[in-house]
Amino acid sequence: MLIRACLFSTALFSLAVLASGCASNDERADGSSExxxxxxxxxxxxxxxxxxxxxxxxxxxxxxxxxxxxxxLSGTVTFAPSDLGVQVxxxxxxxxxxxxxxxVHENGSCANGExxxxxxxxxxxxxxxxxxxxxxxxxxxQRHLGDLGNIHALSDGRILGSFNESIASLDxxxxxxxxxxxxxxxxxxxxxxxxGNAGPRIGCGVITGVEA
Ligand code: CU
Ligand code: ZN
Numbered sequence: 682m683l684i685r686a687c688l689f690s691t692a693l694f695s696l697a698v699l700a701s702g703c704a705s706n707d708e709r710a711d712g713s714s715e716x717x718x719x720x721x722x723x724x725x726x727x728x729x730x731x732x733x734x735x736x737x738x739x740x741x742x743x744x745x746x747x748x749x750x751x752x753x754l755s756g757t758v759t760f761a762p763s764d765l766g767v768q769v770x771x772x773x774x775x776x777x778x779x780x781x782x783x784x785v786h787e788n789g790s791c792a793n794g795e796x797x798x799x800x801x802x803x804x805x806x807x808x809x810x811x812x813x814x815x816x817x818x819x820x821x822x823q824r825h826l827g828d829l830g831n832i833h834a835l836s837d838g839r840i841l842g843s844f845n846e847s848i849a850s851l852d853x854x855x856x857x858x859x860x861x862x863x864x865x866x867x868x869x870x871x872x873x874x875x876x877g878n879a880g881p882r883i884g885c886g887v888i889t890g891v892e893a
Contacts (some may be wrong), residue, residue, distance in 0.1 A: 742851055744862040744886030746773060747791065749800045752883035756840070758862050760888065766847040767857070771832060773840040773864070773884070781834065782865035782879025785827035785849065789859045791885035800882030803861035805875060809854060816871035821848045826855055828877070831869050851890065858890045 742760040756773030771783075786803035794801020806814060807827030815824030826848050834840045849857050867880035 739851055739858065739890035739892055741891040742858050742888050743891055744888045746862065746864065746884045746886040748775065749791065749882050749885050752776070752866070754864060754884035758886065758888075760846075760849070760851060760857065762851055763845055765845045767845070767849045767851060768843060769829065769846050770843040771840060773832070773834075774838055776834040776838055776840060776883075778834050778836045778838075780831045780868040781840070781883075782863075782867060782869035782877055783829045783832045784825075784863050784865070784869070784877075784879070785829060785857050785888070786861045786863045787827070789861055789887040791861060791887065798882075800861075800863060800885045803863055803882070803885060807857065807860050808875075814871070814873070814875045814877050817844075817846070825875075827857075827860070828869075828871075830871075832864070857888050860888050862886050862888055 740762065744758045744760075746754060746756050746758060748754045753775035754773060755775055756771065758769065758771045758773075761768045761770070785807040786805060787807045788802060788804040790802035791800055792802040793799055806825040808825040810822050810826065812822050812825060815828055817824065817828050817830035819828075829846060830844075832840050832842060849855060851858055862885065863882050864884035865879035865881065866883045867878065869877035869879045871877055
């Protein structure tokens with residue numbers, strides 16, 4: 682737990698530093714920059730200018746993963762805006778070595794479904810473009826927005842990693858906030874419709890915005 686706490690502190694601290702760094706860069710006449718973090722400050726500035734609700738100041742999101750059934754899976758997944766979309770970072774523990782489906786599902790609930798399916802209240806994969814299920818490296822409209830692929834558990838049960846998700850957003854109609862992050866018992870085959878045949882739901886967390 683201590684290690685996780687430190688990692689998060691570091692991440693938040695980095696964000697703060699980057700945000701302040703952006704502020705000083707705003708004075709550039711041509712507005713150009715190659716820094717991936719440039720977006721953070723202008724986004725906040727725009728939100729303030731437009732008089733939007735404080736909700737618009739969300740700069741990160743987080744899902745605390747709880748086990749479904751007796752899987753033993755737990756941990757945290759964070760989502761931060763990046764130059765290429767949303768940076769997804771996962772720190773999970775409690776599974777046996779293997780590959781597990783990893784999706785954003787449409788409803789922000791980890792309850793059982795009406796038919797008794799464990800985690801079924803989360804619904805299907807988040808799919809605002811009404812497309813087919815696919816691999817996470819496919820472009821928009823060739824996969825569900827929620828198709829984040831698979832995650833790999835090490836022999837000691839830990840699942841650690843980070844990747845960029847190109848379609849998802851933390852605001853607007855494609856926002857993943859208020860939806861559920863689901864981990865499945867099996868590997869997503871990227872082919873079977875509409876689920877990837879990833880099997881039962883073994884972990885779940887509602888994705889919640891973290892205000893600046
Ligand atoms: Cu899923
Ligand atoms: Zn899908």
